[in-house]
Amino acid sequence: MGEQSVYDDLEPKIHKKIAEAVADAVPVLDVACGDGRLTGFIASGSGCKTYGIDISVSHLTEAREKAEARGVSHLVYLAAGDARKLCFLDGSFGSLIMLYSLHEIQYLPQALEEARRVLRPNGKFIVVDPVKGGKAETLWNESYYGLEEIESMLTHAGFSKLTSDFLYDDIVFVSAKKVPI
């Protein structure tokens, strides 16, 4: 099996784990949702209104089509937007997810600050991303943060109660909370 297909095959497991993690913390915002595969999956499982934003209008068009095909377009709210300046009021969400997007967002500290702002007190922040030095880095020719770097950035942004585990060799799942100061 090629390396690409190993990562493709992980997707159902990753989506399920994220959906389970956010099930008790709705509404959910999927930041940098891309073509909305995860957003639609969460909406169809929970039956709750689920939000996705992405900076790419063409990805959002795909996300809309996918939500329609899944029969959840009435539950999926999609908007063009920048993770660094979210168009939502403070404390709007029970959970916020960044799946495979942490490494893509430039000026990440601003996006982490925004993530904290739009989460309600005790809201959950879920990050899933490849980490530095693994096979994904070579496969996609991208550079990723190390796990310690991710944990340190989240802590610096005011998140606490961090737990991290690996879903595959170099794919990390980090869960954190916005604990009120």
Ligand SMILES: C[S@@+](CC[C@H](N)C(=O)[O-])C[C@H]1O[C@@H](n2cnc3c(N)ncnc32)[C@H](O)[C@@H]1O
């Ligand atoms: C690798 S894709 C991941 C998409 C999706 N989360 C998934 O797992 O399929 C990264 C996404 O980040 C989006 N993105 C990059 N910078 C962004 C920003 N500043 N604000 C919002 N979205 C951004 C890109 O448009 C792209 O859709």
